Amino acid sequence: MPGPGASDAQSDPGARDPVLEVEGISVSLGGREVLGEVSFYLLPGQLTGLIGPNGAGKTTLMRVILGLQAPTAGRVTLAGRPHSSGRRPAGYVPQKVVLDPDMPMRARDLVALGIDGHRFGIPLPSRSRRQAVEEMLEAVDALHLADQRVGRLSGGEQQRVLIAHALVSRPSIILLDEPLASLDLRSEQEVVSLLARIAERQKIAVLISAHEMNPLLPVMDRIVYVAGGRAASGTTEEVVTTEVLSSLYGQHVDVLHVHDRIVVVAGADPGREPRSGA
Amino acid sequence: MGQMSTLVFAPGFFHSGAVGVAVAVGGAVAVVSACVGVFTVIRGQSFAGHALSDVATTGGSGAFVLGVSPLTGYVVLGLAAAAAMDLVGIQRARGRDVATGIVLGAGLGLSALFLYFDTTMRATTGATMTILFGSMFAISSSTIPLIAVLAAVALGVTALVYRPLMLSSLDQEIARAAGVPVRLVGVLYLLGLAIAVALSAVTIGAILSTALLVGPAATALRISRRPATALALASLIGVGSVWLGIVLAYDSFYWPPRGHGWPVSFFVVTLVFVFYLFTEARVLHRLARSRAALARLAARFAVHRQARIQAGG
Numbered sequence: 001m002p003g004p005g006a007s008d009a010q011s012d013p014g015a016r017d018p019v020l021e022v023e024g025i026s027v028s029l030g031g032r033e034v035l036g037e038v039s040f041y042l043l044p045g046q047l048t049g050l051i052g053p054n055g056a057g058k059t060t061l062m063r064v065i066l067g068l069q070a071p072t073a074g075r076v077t078l079a080g081r082p083h084s085s086g087r088r089p090a091g092y093v094p095q096k097v098v099l100d101p102d103m104p105m106r107a108r109d110l111v112a113l114g115i116d117g118h119r120f121g122i123p124l125p126s127r128s129r130r131q132a133v134e135e136m137l138e139a140v141d142a143l144h145l146a147d148q149r150v151g152r153l154s155g156g157e158q159q160r161v162l163i164a165h166a167l168v169s170r171p172s173i174i175l176l177d178e179p180l181a182s183l184d185l186r187s188e189q190e191v192v193s194l195l196a197r198i199a200e201r202q203k204i205a206v207l208i209s210a211h212e213m214n215p216l217l218p219v220m221d222r223i224v225y226v227a228g229g230r231a232a233s234g235t236t237e238e239v240v241t242t243e244v245l246s247s248l249y250g251q252h253v254d255v256l257h258v259h260d261r262i263v264v265v266a267g268a269d270p271g272r273e274p275r276s277g278a
Numbered sequence: 279m280g281q282m283s284t285l286v287f288a289p290g291f292f293h294s295g296a297v298g299v300a301v302a303v304g305g306a307v308a309v310v311s312a313c314v315g316v317f318t319v320i321r322g323q324s325f326a327g328h329a330l331s332d333v334a335t336t337g338g339s340g341a342f343v344l345g346v347s348p349l350t351g352y353v354v355l356g357l358a359a360a361a362a363m364d365l366v367g368i369q370r371a372r373g374r375d376v377a378t379g380i381v382l383g384a385g386l387g388l389s390a391l392f393l394y395f396d397t398t399m400r401a402t403t404g405a406t407m408t409i410l411f412g413s414m415f416a417i418s419s420s421t422i423p424l425i426a427v428l429a430a431v432a433l434g435v436t437a438l439v440y441r442p443l444m445l446s447s448l449d450q451e452i453a454r455a456a457g458v459p460v461r462l463v464g465v466l467y468l469l470g471l472a473i474a475v476a477l478s479a480v481t482i483g484a485i486l487s488t489a490l491l492v493g494p495a496a497t498a499l500r501i502s503r504r505p506a507t508a509l510a511l512a513s514l515i516g517v518g519s520v521w522l523g524i525v526l527a528y529d530s531f532y533w534p535p536r537g538h539g540w541p542v543s544f545f546v547v548t549l550v551f552v553f554y555l556f557t558e559a560r561v562l563h564r565l566a567r568s569r570a571a572l573a574r575l576a577a578r579f580a581v582h583r584q585a586r587i588q589a590g591g
Contacts (some may be wrong), residue, residue, distance in 0.1 A: 066455045092455040099448070102499050103320060103506035111446070117445035118456045122437050147505050165452075 016058045019172045019205045020065065020090075025074035027060055033229055034060050037074070038222045039231035041073065041203035042173060047196055048233075049216045050209040052226035058209040059095060062175045065207075066092055077170055091166030091174040095209075096180065099158055101151040107161045108133050110144040114165035120129050138166040139202075140194060156187025160194065167198065173205045174198075180208075180215055188215055195219070215239070240264070288529045299526050300414040300481075300542070303330040303425055307477040308490060308516030310432045314474040315495035316508050317467060321447045326363060326468065327488040329382055330475040332357035334384040335484035339392035346408060349421055352484065353428065354478035360472040364465050366529035407541070414524065414542040425477060439463050439470075444505060446477070481520070482543035490516060490557075493550035500557040505547040519549035 018041035034057045063069035064236050078089060083181040091114075109125055109135045116123060122130075137143045140160040144243055145153060150161055157273055160242040166174050176195070177272050180188045196219035199206040210216060213236075223240065224233040227248040228235070239245075240262055245253040291297055318327050334352040341351025366376060389409075396405035407413065417425075436443075442463045446453035472493075478487035481566050515529035523545035530540035 030420070068451075068454050092452065094449060094451040094455075097449045097452070103448070104316070104502050104505050105448070106503050109504060113441065113445050114456075117431070117441050117453070118458045119441055120438050147503070162452075167521070169574055199564070270436050 005107055017041060019079050021077040022061075022076050023064065023077070025061070025064055025071045025076065027057070027069065028072045029060070033072075034261055035064075035071075035226075035231075037076075038226070038227045038231040040231060042207055042209075043221075044087055044172065044205050045199055045203045046221040047199045047206045047208065047216075047219050047226060048222045049214045050207055050224045050226065051216075052209075052211065052231075053209050054108060056226040057229060058211075060230075062092070062177055062207070062209065064171075065175060066090060066276075070077075089171045089173065091169065091171040092175070093159070093166050093176045093179055094164045095177040097158070097162060099153075101149070103149070103151045106147050106149050107137065107142060107150050107153070107164075110150045110161055111136055111168050113163045114168040133164075134169040135162070137200065139167070140164045141190075153188070156183050156190060159183065159187070159191055160171070161236055163191075167202070167204075171204065173207065174257040176206070176208045178209055178211070180210055180212075192216060192219055217260065217262065242263040286529075286531060287525060290530055291524075291525070294528075295419075296415040296417075297524065297528060298415055299419055299422065301521060303417050303422065304414055304423065304481050304520040304524060305428045305517050306548075306582045307481045308494070308520040310485075311430045311478045311490040311511045312430060312498070312512035312516035313436050313473050313509050314467075314470050315491040315493075316350045316498065316505075317447065318471060318491055318498055321467075323471070324488065324492050325492050326457075326471060327475060329363065330356050330359055330472055331479065331487045332382045332383050333486055334475055334479045335389045335409060338479060338484050339389045339396060339405070342396045342405045342409065343392050346419055347418075349424060349476065349480050352479045356476045357469065357474035359464075360468040364461075364468060365485065380455050381521050389399045408483075409479075410483050411541055411543045412479065412481050412486065414481050415527075415539075416584065417480065421480075425480065428473050428477055432470045432477070435466050435470040437532055439466050443467055466531055482546050486543050489547045489550055490520070493547075493554055494519065497550075497554045497557050515553050516552070519546050519553065542549070 001048050005149075020042040022041065025035060025038045026033065038061060050061065052058055060069060060174060062070050067076075080207060082264075108130075112123070112129060114131060114136075115129055134143060134146065137146050140163050142157065142164060143158045144159065145157055150158065153161065163174070163176070163179075174241060179191055179195075183191065192215055195206050195208060197199050198204065199221075207224075213220070218238065220236060222233065224231050225239050225245065227245070228250050230248055232244050232248055239253055242255050245255060245264060249266060251266065256263045256265060284351035300420040310443065314574050315327075331353050331452055337351035337353075337355030338348035339347045339351070340355070343353075362381070366381075393406045396409075404413065404416075408416065412567055442453065442458040442460075445456060446458055446460045447462055453463075474491060478490045482490055495508075497515050498508045502508040502511050523542050526545040527539055527542040530545075531537065533540065
């Protein structure tokens, strides 16, 4: 199984230290082991895909990184320090955020909550806060939505505003849980290229979970593939192979390259007609 | 001009001590209810408000039996109920069902018993009316300090949790990831809600108290896009309804049956409803449109009939 890959060494030499290291994380929920011995790391300026079938434990892994779920074993190190309770330097966009259309909140109010939403008391108007909010909305191409009710924006627009909310406190990492689910093809491409641009320009580590890797293939620097409670990480070429995925799934899996797409076919004997595409 | 003002404000309005107390207390309570209520509506917790108002009814009627001021009963049982609701887990649909079916039923049953004692044994005939529907003109000035303190506490708590509450109302996972103690914030908010319901019960009655809580807030939320505006607008609508209600109730002394004023809470709740209808202009519009469509349909039918009659004749 490929470890922390040699292939990472060639990209720019200034940003070598991982901003996040996950070492031997195991999680049991209700007596069942969901994740076992998962290890990987994130580098600044890189976009990493957290790929795996539904129910593989991708959300659980993100919750462990955020400190919302205690692992049964292993540890998470953020920027070289083991993370403690309190505010963590990771932005987060959870799966399926449902924003009430009647919520009295404009896009700019939601982004502002990313700066100080955890603080008690009433906020005082501040020019620097307003400026930070507008800069971030601009960075996600949503400045024109600033004064609209956030619950009445389209799915793709909401996703961009939520990304701005997660980024405005200038974290070194941003975690996005299935950000492409339930987006139409065009919004999907917009969000993907936006995230790649953010990783590159702001030099932060971006971790995106998805059950479907193809939309991320053009922009993904590294992949963490989770299946059967275990994970393999490295470049796509290293990880998405018949050998590695077969060992994760615990059964024979075929990896097919069709044009620029990768299709993982599980449960088919070599030589027989593939029964299901994923 | 002078005549105009006596037409609106019946004689003695500005010299009545009871009116003065009602205007002050009613206004303060309306602001508290509106501000807390905005979050009640955002969080979809109108149910919690209802539950608290049912329990407040028990508290108020029990206090009457004991000879204590109803406000004390509202507050004590309201806070106890808020704590219980957190334990039952009122966010979950199942917890709600249990709470509605068993606890609230039992609470209102107790109120029935207490109110029966109040009216039969102590001969305080007004008790039922006062507890259920309030009596704004009969607020004793000795309870004003307590009302002021409670109002300040409720507003203070709401201001304290303002941002984390917004964030956790938006999405609990986002709030947790940002380090918000989601449960603590929820409990503090429930505390504010319990106090708001108790105060509202003093003015428009325990049973009606959610009207002042939810109505102005729901109306404001239809109009305003930003949190601060929603709070200000809800307060304005709440205070407007209460004050206008007081004026109308005072005037109603001269309405039939002459010599008996109508209950203030009737006016307040009706005004809250009317304000809400204004924001439902779209609904009114649609209603008008469907009436037009009906008229067209009827016209076409009439033409058909005419044609048939002519063909037959």
